[in-house]
Structure formats: structure tokens, C-alpha cells
Amino acid sequence: MSAERGSTDQVDDLIExxxxxxxxxxxxxxxxxxxxxxxxxxxxxxxxxxAAYAEAVRRWHENNPEYAKLVIHGQVIPQLLRRSALVEWAGFAYGEHDPYAVPAWWRKTRST
Structure with missing residues (x-):
């Protein structure tokens, strides 16, 4: 199955x-x-x-690093952080500059 623009399958591949x-x-x-x-x-x-981050950028089907970073910063990394038992979402980080997404605050849930 070929990856379609912005397909969930491709985002899931980058998450994996x-x-x-x-x-x-x-x-x-x-x-x-x-x-x-x-x-x-x-x-x-x-x-x-x-290296894994660079590979994720390379794998994005649109062959455009800027578009890839929009997906990685805005979808992939936030989803991975939400799935982790080590942190919880603590709100939007207003004023924090990220040209690719709206950043968030993350709070550790336990000492590691």
C-alpha cells in the first residue's frame, strides 16, 4: 500500500x-x-x-524536510510523549518558539 499525503499509516510508521x-x-x-x-x-x-530523527525526516513521503518536521514536531513526538507512562501533558507552552508546531509542557510522573 503506498503512503498517501499525511496518511495515518505513515505517521504511525514514524511513531514506530x-x-x-x-x-x-x-x-x-x-x-x-x-x-x-x-x-x-x-x-x-x-x-x-x-540519527533516528533524521531518518524520520528522510522517510516523510513529500521529500520536504520542512513538511516532515511539521508532522514530527506536531504529531509524532507529542503522540509518543502522551503514550509514555513517564510524563503527562501539562498544557501549551505559549511563547516557546517552535516553527513547526505549538509546543507543550510535559511533567514527569515519577522519578527515574
């Missing part, structure tokens, strides 16, 4: 690709609350996670 990297990053973050932007910044500092 990045899922193994999410909880280990959360566990290394040493603050109780962080924004989506801060989380993505930490992802970029870990070479295997940064």
Missing part, C-alpha cells in the same frame, strides 16, 4: 521508528517539567536518537 528512543531520553532529563522544544533539543544531543 522513534518510539524506542523516547523513554530513555525522558529518563535522562533532570528536570520535572520540560517543553516539546526542549525535548527535541535533547534528542538532537544523543547521536542514535538524532
Amino acid at each position: 521508528l522513534l518510539a524506542p528512543f523516547i523513554d530513555p531520553i525522558i529518563e535522562r532529563i533532570n528536570v520535572d517539567e520540560f517543553t516539546t522544544v526542549e525535548f527535541i533539543d535533547v534528542m538532537q544531543q544523543d547521536p542514535p536518537t538524532a
